[in-house]
Each structure stands twice: as structure tokens, then as C-alpha cells.
Amino acid sequence: MADYTQLATDIIAGVGGAENVTKVIHCITRLRFTLVDKDRANAEVLQSLSAKGVPAITALYNANLNQYQVVIGQAVEDVYDEVVNQLGDSVVDADATNAAVAETGGVKGKGSKNPFVRAFQVVIGTITGSMIPIIGLLAAGGMINGLLNMFVKGNNIFNVIDPSSSTYIIVSTLAMTPFYFLPVLVGFSAAKQLAPKDSSLQFIAAAVGGFMINPGITNLVNAHVGTNAAGKNIVVEAAAPIAHLFGVTFNTSYFGIPVDLPSYAYTIFPIIVGVAIAKPINAWLKKVLPLALRPIFQPMITFFVTASIVLLLVGPVISTLSSGLSFLIDHALSFNLGIAGIIVGGLYQCLVIFGLHWLVVPLISQQIAATGESSLNMIASFTMLAQGAGALAVFFKSRKSDLKGLSLPAAISAFCGVTEPAMYGINLKYSRVFIMSSIGAAVGAGIGGFFNLHMYGFSGSLIGFPNFSATHVYNPTLHKMVEGNPNNFLIFWIATIACVVVSMVLVWMFGYKDTDVMGAGVEKKNAFKDAVSK
Incomplete structure (x- = not known):
């Protein structure tokens, strides 16, 4: 890990010194200072700084937020920790930092x-x-x-x-694992992005992503190796379509409702939409459920309802749209x-x-x-x-x-x-x-x-x-x-x-x-x- 002690010292001096700083928070890429006097900060000095791991620094004043912002990049958390170490905990505002990280990671x-x-x-x-x-x-x-x-x-x-x-086979499988399990990884990340203060939603989202690529689901519609009554391995043929409508093939059913079940491996859009659906459901349940019932029933209901909506509606629609877009790009490039x-x-x-x-x-x-x-x-x-x-x-x-x-x-x-x-x-x-x-x-x-x-x-x-x-x-x-x-x-x-x-x-x-x-x-x-x- 790089040592950012001197860089932090130079940044503090560049914003007018320790006595000029009343609060400092950070977002995804920036240190955000609330200053006593913004005119004491020197943008040219700050922009001339460079350190190992921080090749480009930019400084600007955001009048809307009344913040002097120093763009650091990926090392912002490490530099922030050192700035706080030098200024003391009195400048820390953890809630504002969490909000800024959430906002700049999203909207x-x-x-x-x-x-x-x-x-x-x-x-x-x-x-x-x-x-x-x-x-x-x-x-x-x-x-x-x-x-x-x-x-x-x-x-x-x-x-x-x-x-x-x-x-x-082992090494190639290892290499492709992050791609295959994208619904799980993105689900967890999207929940942290959309609801940073609701840690329970992150694990619910990951579970929904896991459900989407669970072999028990994929085997419903794909050919696979199974076992017969005697315990011997057999090849189970892909399920026959149960309905066709507007050019869409419905290959299974859920509570008697025909479902077009695509392959969710390697996808990100269905789970992101799923997390967006799960967020208000989980928040509403937190408000209405008694405290004693919340630990079990809140994740149970959110998980079941979200997974069902993804299965019935979100997944097929989003997967069809993303596949169509990918098809157009592939053919445009191949032309x-x-x-x-x-x-x-x-x-x-x-x-x-x-x-x-x-x-x-x-x-x-x-x-x-x-x-x-x-x-x-x-x-x-x-x-x-x-x-x-x-x-x-x-x-x-x-x-x-x-x-x-x-x-x-x-x-x-x-x-x-x-x-x-x-x-x-x-x-x-x-x-x-x-x-x-x-x-x-x-x-x-x-x-x-x-x-x-x-x-x-x-x-x-x-x-x-x-x-x-x-x-x-x-x-x-x-x-x-x-x-x-x-x-x-x-x-x-x-x-x-x-x-x-x-x-x-x-x-x-x-x-x-x-x-x-x-x-x-x-x-x-x-x-x-x-x-x-x-």
C-alpha cells in the first residue's frame, strides 16, 4: 500500500491549512472540504501535486454544495484516512461521507x-x-x-x-467464474449502490442472483445429466415449449403461468432491475412488520416476491432487450x-x-x-x-x-x-x-x-x-x-x-x-x- 502521508500534508496546506478546514468527507473519487475561507485554497498548488498511485489531481470549488473538492481517483479512501489522521476526528462526518459515496456511485x-x-x-x-x-x-x-x-x-x-x-478445464472455469456469477456479484453490488444503509438487501439481492443461475432452474429448460430410478446417470432432454405468443417461446410455467425462462448467467440488467424492485419492498416491510417478526419475514417475503417478479416478468423482458441490442452491435461490427x-x-x-x-x-x-x-x-x-x-x-x-x-x-x-x-x-x-x-x-x-x-x-x-x-x-x-x-x-x-x-x-x-x-x-x-x- 502506498504511503500518502506527504500527499495528505500537501493537500491540507493546499486548501489553506488545518485551521481552514471545518469538515472533510469523500465520495467515490474526491475529497470534499468545507472551509472557513475558500479563497485561501490554491487550486494551482493542488493540481501540481502528484504521488505514487495518484497520477492526476484536480481541484475545484462547488458553489452549490459549498465544498472545495479535490479529485483523487481510486486512492481517495486511503488519502482521506491520512487526511483525517492529521486533522483529527473533529472533521469527520461519517453519515455525509456514506451519502456522498452512494450519490456519486449512482445518482x-x-x-x-x-x-x-x-x-x-x-x-x-x-x-x-x-x-x-x-x-x-x-x-x-x-x-x-x-x-x-x-x-x-x-x-x-x-x-x-x-x-x-x-x-x-479447471483453470478456464476459474477464469470464467466471475462472468458466470455476474447476477450474484452485481446483485450484491447494486443493492449496496441503491440502498447503502440497508445491509440486509445486499444478501437478499445476491440470493436472487443465485436463484437465477441455480442449476435447479436452468435444468427445467436445458438438456442436462440426471439420474433415473436406479441411480444411473442419464441425459435429460430439454423441455418442450408449452406455448408461443407474439414470437416468444414459453418454455416452462410458474403457478400455471407460462414463463419464458432465459439463461441468466453472464447477465447484469435483470438483477439490477430486480434490486430496484426489492428495495421498496424491503423498506416497506421494515416499517409494517413487528420487530419480533422482522428478522425472518422481511427477507423471506422480499426474496420470494422479488424472485417471482424477476422470473415472471423482468428477466424475460430485460434479457430479450439486451440480447437484441447485443445482436445489433454484433452484426454492425461484423458487417x-x-x-x-x-x-x-x-x-x-x-x-x-x-x-x-x-x-x-x-x-x-x-x-x-x-x-x-x-x-x-x-x-x-x-x-x-x-x-x-x-x-x-x-x-x-x-x-x-x-x-x-x-x-x-x-x-x-x-x-x-x-x-x-x-x-x-x-x-x-x-x-x-x-x-x-x-x-x-x-x-x-x-x-x-x-x-x-x-x-x-x-x-x-x-x-x-x-x-x-x-x-x-x-x-x-x-x-x-x-x-x-x-x-x-x-x-x-x-x-x-x-x-x-x-x-x-x-x-x-x-x-x-x-x-x-x-x-x-x-x-x-x-x-x-x-x-x-x-
């Missing part, structure tokens, strides 16, 4: 007055807050799967592990992946500015879960790489020591798949850097698309190179190995070099010079900043 109380924008904020904020804690785990699973593919016989890299061996790579690659990081990239994450995970690869993630990977290359070009070209100290760690972070430090610390503040980097991303993704580059995992950018190593990979839907591009790894490195070189050359020539004046970035341009955590 703040003061959103847009436009009901359509407000509804959009709710959706984006909920998805964002639910997925953020799980992204690292999904990336870990993808990396394990990518490294495994490097050692599989037939992929012509290390040729060590037989793809039919128990070792391969001409090279052109799609150029267009999406050039514009993808614009989604990051508004936090809309979280809508893409479930589609990527669904592609990987269904086919073992994701062309959409291949494109996104080059956009991360390009933003890091742009920041690296600034590091080499700039003569400013403070900017060099900021741009190098930001570039390293982007090469590791986290682009926000490079985006918000460098590239968007010098907007031409962002534009030139995005052109480099379009070049890299376009080359990958035209040469049919496959990506077999979740982690992207430079650190995700193992996810491009396979020439064939296990397809979860077909339950067999499928052939890929025999030159996949070579194409990846060619596209990677092109992406980095083009990004750096363009930034060097047209994107940055030391006489440029740093802009305000996109903080005030983000229409959904109240709903989206950066």
Missing part, C-alpha cells in the same frame, strides 16, 4: 430537471455504481484466461497444456469490422467523458461469455492504448517538470487499462492531445478490424496482450474449441505499434507545445457529471 439528489435526462442519469448512475467494484474481478478473469491461452497446445506460443485436460474499428475507435473515449462507456461493459462481457471473444473490446483496447501514448508524448516533449511528473504515471496507468488519469489529467486539458490520440486509436482499431483481430479476454491496452495470444479458443455456447485468426498475435503487435507511433507522432507534431495554456478540461461540460462517477 445525486440534484439531477437534471429534464425528466428524460433525469431518467437517463438514474440508469447510467446505477449501472456505473454497480459495475465499478466488479470490473477488477472481470479483468482478472480475462487475464487468467488470456495467459492460459498462451500455454495451450496448438496456439504455437508455449504449447504446454492440452485443451482437453482437466488442468485446462465491416475495419470501418467499425475506425469509427468506434476514434469516438469511444468520448463515451468515457460522459461515463457512457459503462453501457458497453455488459455488452463486452456478454460477447465473451457467449463466444469466448469480443470484437468490441478489441476496439476499446486500442483507445486505452492511444490515450496512454498521447500522455507519453507529452512527457517526452514537455520541459515542465510538474507536467512530466504527471504525464508519465498517467501514461503507465493507461497502458494498464485505466485511462482516466491520462484523460482528465493531461489529454482533455490540452484538447488537441485528446484529438490526436483518438486518431491514433482509430488507426490501431482499424488495422485490427481489417485484419480480423480477435480478443479473447476482458483486460485491454498494453497489459492485456495475453488476451490476443490465442489462435483458437473455447466457445462457451458451442461447448467446443473454435478456430480464430492464425496470425492473431502478430496482428496485435503490428496494430499496437501503429497505434502508439501514430498517436505519439501526431501529439508531438500537432497536439502539444509548452506554450499551450491548460484548459479547464471537461468537468463543466459533462452533462451527466451528477450521475456518473469518474
Whole structure:
């Protein structure tokens, strides 16, 4: 764990000293100070700070909240703990901190007055807050799967592990487990996001997610191995449809009601909607049930009612919609992946500015879960790489020591798949850097698309190179190995070099010079900043 003692000391000095601080709380990415005199804070000093693990710091005053906010990023809790350690417990407001974390993980109380924008904020904020804690785990699973593919016989890299061996099956199962159990993980996370003070709802939501992927449910409609009266294993055929209506096949029933039971493994939207339904039910039961009955009957009723609604209505509708959206994206990409790579690659990081990239994450995970690869993630990977290359070009070209100290760690972070430090610390503040980097991303993704580059995992950018190593990979839907591009790894490195070189050359020539004046970035341009955590 990094030592943030000196950084905390510098931040306290930057906001006017300990005597100028009356309260400090934190949200997902920011320290929020209530100051005696806001004019004593020095934004330039704060923005010049950098420390290991905190490559980009931004400071701003929020007049609506009367808070001086210092954007830290992922290390905010560690820095907050050290700030409190130095200032003392008198500045702590635990309730305000919990509320701020909940709000910035989802939707703040003061959103847009436009009901359509407000509804959009709710959706984006909920998805964002639910997925953020799980992204690292999904990336870990993808990396394990990518490294495994490097050692599989037939992929012509290390040729060590037989793809039919128990070792391969165990490791590949381990790698895909976070994806398969997404309803459980997202259910727990979404409950914590939507009702941070109701800990009981988190476990109810996880149980609903577990119910959705329980083999007892999936075996109702899928072929599986069972046992006969003699105790011998037999193959039980998939259940025959019981009804058809408006093109929908109902494959089982619940209390005599026909049900279209899809596969919930690898999905997130049905459980998020389920949690949104469970929250008011659980809160209402807490109010009306006697205290003596509450420990048993509150979770029992919430669990049963929520699971039933998901089974009868939410799951089939949401799964059908998400599958349809994924189908459209898959076919749009397959029409001409090279052109799609150029267009999406050039514009993808614009989604990051508004936090809309979280809508893409479930589609990527669904592609990987269904086919073992994701062309959409291949494109996104080059956009991360390009933003890091742009920041690296600034590091080499700039003569400013403070900017060099900021741009190098930001570039390293982007090469590791986290682009926000490079985006918000460098590239968007010098907007031409962002534009030139995005052109480099379009070049890299376009080359990958035209040469049919496959990506077999979740982690992207430079650190995700193992996810491009396979020439064939296990397809979860077909339950067999499928052939890929025999030159996949070579194409990846060619596209990677092109992406980095083009990004750096363009930034060097047209994107940055030391006489440029740093802009305000996109903080005030983000229409959904109240709903989206950066």
C-alpha cells in the first residue's frame, strides 16, 4: 500500500491549512472540504501535486454544495484516512461521507430537471455504481484466461497444456467464474449502490442472483445429466415449449403461468432491475412488520416476491432487450469490422467523458461469455492504448517538470487499462492531445478490424496482450474449441505499434507545445457529471 502521508500534508496546506478546514468527507473519487475561507485554497498548488498511485489531481470549488473538492481517483479512501489522521476526528462526518459515496456511485439528489435526462442519469448512475467494484474481478478473469491461452497446445506460443485436460478445464472455469456469477456479484453490488444503509438487501439481492443461475432452474429448460430410478446417470432432454405468443417461446410455467425462462448467467440488467424492485419492498416491510417478526419475514417475503417478479416478468423482458441490442452491435461490427474499428475507435473515449462507456461493459462481457471473444473490446483496447501514448508524448516533449511528473504515471496507468488519469489529467486539458490520440486509436482499431483481430479476454491496452495470444479458443455456447485468426498475435503487435507511433507522432507534431495554456478540461461540460462517477 502506498504511503500518502506527504500527499495528505500537501493537500491540507493546499486548501489553506488545518485551521481552514471545518469538515472533510469523500465520495467515490474526491475529497470534499468545507472551509472557513475558500479563497485561501490554491487550486494551482493542488493540481501540481502528484504521488505514487495518484497520477492526476484536480481541484475545484462547488458553489452549490459549498465544498472545495479535490479529485483523487481510486486512492481517495486511503488519502482521506491520512487526511483525517492529521486533522483529527473533529472533521469527520461519517453519515455525509456514506451519502456522498452512494450519490456519486449512482445518482445525486440534484439531477437534471429534464425528466428524460433525469431518467437517463438514474440508469447510467446505477449501472456505473454497480459495475465499478466488479470490473477488477472481470479483468482478472480475462487475464487468467488470456495467459492460459498462451500455454495451450496448438496456439504455437508455449504449447504446454492440452485443451482437453482437466488442468485446462479447471483453470478456464476459474477464469470464467466471475462472468458466470455476474447476477450474484452485481446483485450484491447494486443493492449496496441503491440502498447503502440497508445491509440486509445486499444478501437478499445476491440470493436472487443465485436463484437465477441455480442449476435447479436452468435444468427445467436445458438438456442436462440426471439420474433415473436406479441411480444411473442419464441425459435429460430439454423441455418442450408449452406455448408461443407474439414470437416468444414459453418454455416452462410458474403457478400455471407460462414463463419464458432465459439463461441468466453472464447477465447484469435483470438483477439490477430486480434490486430496484426489492428495495421498496424491503423498506416497506421494515416499517409494517413487528420487530419480533422482522428478522425472518422481511427477507423471506422480499426474496420470494422479488424472485417471482424477476422470473415472471423482468428477466424475460430485460434479457430479450439486451440480447437484441447485443445482436445489433454484433452484426454492425461484423458487417465491416475495419470501418467499425475506425469509427468506434476514434469516438469511444468520448463515451468515457460522459461515463457512457459503462453501457458497453455488459455488452463486452456478454460477447465473451457467449463466444469466448469480443470484437468490441478489441476496439476499446486500442483507445486505452492511444490515450496512454498521447500522455507519453507529452512527457517526452514537455520541459515542465510538474507536467512530466504527471504525464508519465498517467501514461503507465493507461497502458494498464485505466485511462482516466491520462484523460482528465493531461489529454482533455490540452484538447488537441485528446484529438490526436483518438486518431491514433482509430488507426490501431482499424488495422485490427481489417485484419480480423480477435480478443479473447476482458483486460485491454498494453497489459492485456495475453488476451490476443490465442489462435483458437473455447466457445462457451458451442461447448467446443473454435478456430480464430492464425496470425492473431502478430496482428496485435503490428496494430499496437501503429497505434502508439501514430498517436505519439501526431501529439508531438500537432497536439502539444509548452506554450499551450491548460484548459479547464471537461468537468463543466459533462452533462451527466451528477450521475456518473469518474
